[in-house]
Amino acid sequence: MSGLRARQKVERRQRLLLAAATHFRASGYEGTRIEEIAATAELSAGTVYNYYRHKGELLIAVVSMQLEEVLEEGERLVAEPPATAEAAINALVEVGLDRALGYLSKDNWRHALASATAQPETDLARRYADLEARLADQVRRLLDGLQQQGAIRDDLDTIAFGALISNNASRLFHAYVREEGRALEELKAGLRAQHAALCRRIA
Amino acid sequence: MSGLRARQKVERRQRLLLAAATHFRASGYEGTRIEEIAATAELSAGTVYNYYRHKGELLIAVVSMQLEEVLEEGERLVAEPPATAEAAINALVEVGLDRALGYLSKDNWRHALASATAQPETDLARRYADLEARLADQVRRLLDGLQQQGAIRDDLDTIAFGALISNNASRLFHAYVREEGRALEELKAGLRAQHAALCRRIA
């Protein structure tokens, strides 16, 4: 009771997600047709739209899964942050980048970001926006922790600076995935330089 | 003689741009069909693609025009900045927001940002990225000016902080256009609060 039906629904949704992830990773977003995803998930193309409203929503679901992992990994760092502000901020941001890019291609991120921007009023786009907000909050909590350890000044507005740091990282990540040829190490180096400058003023 | 042909080409490109702006503003991005733009520009649908590679490129061209104006207006502020760091930063950012949103809808910006993200390898997307870079540089130059006036500390890394400020504003603008119901004044208030916190640490 309470559901074979419900369970099947969840299970099918999951199958679709997995199939989508496979194809998007293998053939890129535009190179994947809905029909292929449906076939892999052993459903018909029409049925896909009972579960996801647009092709883009499938991709957003895939990257959201990945973002959940980023959050989880970040949580460990917030719980036991490195001693200095600079090390802690660098670690949190870089762990996020590594997780985000370990599994999904730039193409995948690009189109996911584009879809979430173009159709922000779908459930999954909202969930994605929420995940981003939680990332920002994680940075704030890291700063709060550092403040308590005395690694940064007491009078610092951690809300404002948390947002500043995460928005900056997020924006640079965005720029990074737009340049196919760019190396991750470059992005990290740029961020580290900024964090160094910043920490000189907040530590 | 270098060109009736070339001139006609430029002129047609211009006509298309104008037609696109009209329709996108009136009917939104998805509500505008290429054929309508073509008709207004007195060309056939196929011909549009001799001038712009995708529908999205047309929109990017429209918002780029707008961004040029933002830059121009910002330049005046950089030349004669307000006396305090906080007033100067607020003024530059807010003047940009007002210009950007005075003429184009959130829908237009949303889809332009999405297109520039999804197809970053087109000429116009690159030009758009370049405009964004120039905005960031404008903030840096503002900080440099303020530094010379003694409104912010000499040892501040203006490159890092210029990027930080503009990336933050850019990211919040992005979030703002994604929420149809949100008021511009709210966005500005949020930014002002951040700038206040920031200026407490750099002035």
Added chain:
DNA sequence: ACCGAAAATGCAGTCGGCTCATTTTTGGGC
């Protein structure tokens, strides 16, 4: 076992972005 509700199916069909083979226009050389 049976029934009604809910969901899946798959296909015909729409729609619009984009392509490409073909036609039309153009402007420099004679």
Added chain:
DNA sequence: GCCCAAAAATGAGCCGACTGCATTTTCGGT
């Protein structure tokens, strides 16, 4: 003026995302 090669315009048609619907399948309560 006229010709012709190159450039540009054209529009029929393709492709794939998405929709609507008539039909079938699947549950779950009685």
